[in-house]
Every structure is written in structure tokens, then in C-alpha cells.
Amino acid sequence: QVQLVQSGSELKKPGASVKVSCKASGYTFSNYGMTWVRQAPGQGLEYMGWINTKSGNPTYAQGFTGRFVFSLDTSVSTAYLQISTLKAEDTAVYYCARDLIGVPGSSLMWWGQGTLVTVSS
């Protein structure tokens, strides 16, 4: 069965960086893109973008360019989200998700458990 397991909660100071991992299992990793979604406390879901797991090419949504980087380690079926120069407003739960029908960003059937990133001095 498809599973996405994310790394644990992080507490970081403003200006630091964080790297969240998402380990996939139960399917051929390179056959489906990986989507990233953010949810700030008490707020809605925000689509951050996705990474092509075959080519490694990332696509970032508006508002998620510059400090946000998607990457892969295909040898261990893992996708990563790195955020640099953290700000208080980056405090959120970050989810990785896989689509059902081969269209990244849509029909997100499988989700990681979420990683809470807290930015506080």
C-alpha cells in the first residue's frame, strides 16, 4: 500500500533553514510527482508546487519561489522540502502528497502525516 512518511516536528529560529523529508513506499517512486502543501495554524491549505520525480524538475506556485526548494533522493524514494531564511510566518504544517491519476497537484489521494515547522526566537 502507498505510504508517505514525513520527518518529525522542527523548532527553528528566524533566519535558520529547515529540511523536511517525505519517504515514499508501496509504489514506483519515479512514476508519480510529489506535491507539497502548506497549512498555517488555523488556516486553509496552500498549494506550494510539485517536483517531477523522474527528471527532478520542480514547479513552484506563486509565493513559494526563492526560499523554498524541492529536491529528491531517488535511491531512497524520498522527497525533500528545504526552506531557507525562515520567518515567523513560515510556521505551519507542511504536507507531501501523491496524486491518484498521474496529475501532480490534483486528486491528491495519499498524504504524509504532516511536519510541523515552528519558527520562533
Next chain:
Amino acid sequence: SSDLTQDPAVSVALGQTVRITCQGDSLRNYYTNWYQQEPGQAPVLVIYGKNNRPSGIPARFSGSSSGNTASLTITGAQAEDEADYYCNSRDSSGNHWVFGGGTKLTVL
């Protein structure tokens, strides 16, 4: 502001039918997906594409669309349907995906 607009809150009496709507120009050209999210949990896909339910989603959930408005209908709402619901489709440029702001459903 989101390209997809949802009512912040909707309520329904137990066993009655409720429609949750999502408006956006892109919905004239693209299908809408719907997600259910309970507090502290990851979202769950309940409707995708034209009107498809993933395995395990009850038949009381259905999707439809007309013009610039997509709808999620719950026919015979149950107490366990109380949750936040999000629509998801293309943005106005058609280049990216986007979520609506979410609708909090209360079952009375």
C-alpha cells in the same frame, strides 16, 4: 486572495442534504477535486475529476459543476461528516493548482 472562493461556514441538520460550493473562473474549464479535513488530520480526497469517489468514500458524497461553480453535495449528512472541506482546481492562469479557502461544515 484565492482564485477559488468558498463560503467560510455551512451548517446542516443531521440526515439532511447540504451543498458546499466553490466559485472561480477556471472552473469553467477544469474539474474540481474535493477534500475533507478533520482537526489535526491530513486531508482526505472525497471527490476527484468529473464526479469520482475514491475507494472507501461513501456514496452520499457527490460532485457537480455548472459554469464557474463547482459543488460538493452530501446527501443525508452524518455526524462524522462535520469537518472542513476544500475544493482544488487550476488557478485563473491554468498553470498551477490552487485550493479554495475552505468551508467548515457543522452537522446539527
